[in-house]
C-alpha cells in the first residue's frame with residue numbers, strides 16, 4: 001500500500017472513530033491530510049462516520065479540486081492553515097460540543113480563550129486564539145486564520161468550533177481531542193475556584209519538552 005492509500009484508510013478510520021464517539025454530529029466536521037502532490041479532504045455533506053477511501057476529495061498543490069467527491073465547503077479553513085504551517089501534515093476541524101459551547105461564550109480572551117488547566121493542553125495546544133465570527137463560506141475567514149496560524153497549531157472559530165493541525169493525522173486528532181476535553185473541564189469548573197498552571201509551571205514544560213509556540217502539536221505524548 002502506498003502512502004496515499006494508507007492515508008486514505010487512516011482518514012476513514014479516524015472519521016468513524018470521531019463520529020462514533022459523538023465528537024461531531026450529522027455531516028459536520030472535516031479532516032484533511034497533506035500528500036505529495038496536494039491534499040486529501042473529506043467531501044461535502046458526508047458524515048465522518050461513513051467515509052469511503054476511494055471517494056475522498058483530492059486537491060492539487062494550488063488547492064484545485066482534482067478527483068473524488070466535491071470537497072468540504074470548509075476547505076478554505078484547511079488550506080489557509082497549511083499555507084502558514086509547512087510543518088503540518090494533517091488538520092481536523094470539528095463542531096465538538098464543549099469546544100463549540102466555549103466558542104459561543106461572551107467575554108473570552110481573544111488571544112487565548114482557554115486557560116492552561118492541564119500540562120497536556122499546554123503541550124498539545126498551547127495558546128488558543130479565537131477567530132471572530134464569519135458566516136459559512138465567507139472568504140475573509142481564510143485571512144483571519146492565516147493571521148494566527150503561523151504562531152498557533154490550533155484556533156477556535158467563534159460560534160463554530162476548533163481547527164487543529166498536527167504533523168500527522170494521529171497528532172492532529174489527539175490535539176483536537178485534548179482541546180475538547182479541556183473545554184469540557186473549563187465548563188465544569190465555571191464558578192469553582194480554579195488553579196490553572198502558572199507561568200513557572202508552563203516554563204518548566206517548555207524547557208522539559210522543548211515546546212515552541214505554534215509547533216507544539218505532536219511533540220510530547222502524555
Ligand SMILES: [Zn+2]
Nearest residue numbers: 029074095160
Ligand atoms: Zn465547521
